[in-house]
Amino acid sequence: MANPIIAPFPSTRLRRMRRTANLRAMISETDLSAANLIWPIFVTEVAGAEGEIPSMPGVERLTLDGAKRAAEKAARLNIPAICIFPHSDQELKTESCQRAWDPDNIGNRAIRAIKETVPELAVMTDIALDPYNINGHDGFVVDGEIVNDETVEALVKMALAQADAGADILGPSDMMDGRIGALRAALELEGHKDVAILSYAAKFASAFYGPFRDAVGASGRLVGDKKTYQINPGNRQEALRCVARDLTEGADMVMVKPGMPYLDICREVKDRFAAPTFAYQVSGEYAMLEGAIRNGWLSRDAMLESLLAFRRAGCDGVLSYFAPAIAEMLA
Ligand SMILES: NCc1[nH]cc(CCC(=O)O)c1CC(=O)O
Numbered sequence: 222m223a224n225p226i227i228a229p230f231p232s233t234r235l236r237r238m239r240r241t242a243n244l245r246a247m248i249s250e251t252d253l254s255a256a257n258l259i260w261p262i263f264v265t266e267v268a269g270a271e272g273e274i275p276s277m278p279g280v281e282r283l284t285l286d287g288a289k290r291a292a293e294k295a296a297r298l299n300i301p302a303i304c305i306f307p308h309s310d311q312e313l314k315t316e317s318c319q320r321a322w323d324p325d326n327i328g329n330r331a332i333r334a335i336k337e338t339v340p341e342l343a344v345m346t347d348i349a350l351d352p353y354n355i356n357g358h359d360g361f362v363v364d365g366e367i368v369n370d371e372t373v374e375a376l377v378k379m380a381l382a383q384a385d386a387g388a389d390i391l392g393p394s395d396m397m398d399g400r401i402g403a404l405r406a407a408l409e410l411e412g413h414k415d416v417a418i419l420s421y422a423a424k425f426a427s428a429f430y431g432p433f434r435d436a437v438g439a440s441g442r443l444v445g446d447k448k449t450y451q452i453n454p455g456n457r458q459e460a461l462r463c464v465a466r467d468l469t470e471g472a473d474m475v476m477v478k479p480g481m482p483y484l485d486i487c488r489e490v491k492d493r494f495a496a497p498t499f500a501y502q503v504s505g506e507y508a509m510l511e512g513a514i515r516n517g518w519l520s521r522d523a524m525l526e527s528l529l530a531f532r533r534a535g536c537d538g539v540l541s542y543f544a545p546a547i548a549e550m551l552a
Pocket residue numbers: 347348349350351359394395429430431432433434447502503504505
């Protein structure tokens with residue numbers, strides 16, 4: 222960090238350069254554009270489940286057709302990537318989670334539909350068993366324990382099905398140990414050497430995921446919590462070790478999640494590892510801001526400011542449910 226030289230007042234008046242819009246523009250340090258956005262969407266296979274998610278006002282579960290229209294909208298707004306989260310049939314959730322690697326599960330059908338509609342749009346996926354797991358966990362549950370190595374084997378099958386369906390970027394959000402290395406090796410072996418991995422590397426056991434679990438229909442399902450695999454929110458060093466580990470195992474990009482309460486981690490990850498770094502402004506952050514905006518307690522500028530803050534903290538991009546609204550404001 223440079224050591225700024227400040228002449229004493231009144232030689233230095235920092236307000237001089239804030240006086241007009243053009244002067245302010247000249248010394249603006251951080252930019253935000255649609256290219257910095259990844260848009261997470263929910264796609265449902267359940268008739269009647271489409272439509273607004275009550276805890277995420279303004280965000281809808283989409284049908285496959287809705288997902289295609291979202292892809293076209295993303296392309297029109299210059300958003301480079303869309304991230305698919307499946308809402309699957311509750312009746313078909315099992316302990317063995319076999320639908321997670323079914324080529325025709327709703328996630329994989331959405332990948333294909335979007336790649337057919339807008340081939341140039343980057344499609345990112347979610348790798349974790351929770352949308353297909355009867356107990357809402359990201360891994361297999363055996364005698365009350367979330368088992369690591371067996372889960373990683375299943376995640377590899379899930380990843381290969383997504384890569385076969387045409388995914389550009391895989392997003393392992395499961396927080397099992399050793400999954401990045403296993404995924405990377407399998408992708409190399411199975412002819413998918415160019416499929417990228419954006420690892421949910423520093424993923425904290427957060428209370429801010431609540432609305433997301435409503436959106437994917439996992440809320441009523443989750444037995445216990447995710448503290449045996451997600452990071453304790455107070456643990457900074459452990460988060461950095463996770464990022465180092467995932468980069469060593471072959472992640473192309475890393476993520477910090479949630480976003481706004483963890484901007485210190487974003488900055489530190491970017492400074493230390495100089496790798497493509499993303500943050501996930503998660504469902505609870507969206508709900509807070511959007512709820513306050515809808516009540517007239519905050520202006521829409523709060524949304525833009527929150528995104529700019531991620532950029533200032535060193536993030537190359539942000540997964541945000543605000544992506545289309547922001548891109549429209551910036552256009
Ligand atoms: N695989 C689970 C997953 N993938 C993305 C999110 C949260 C995203 C959000 O809150 O917006 C979660 C929730 C969780 O870990 O329980």
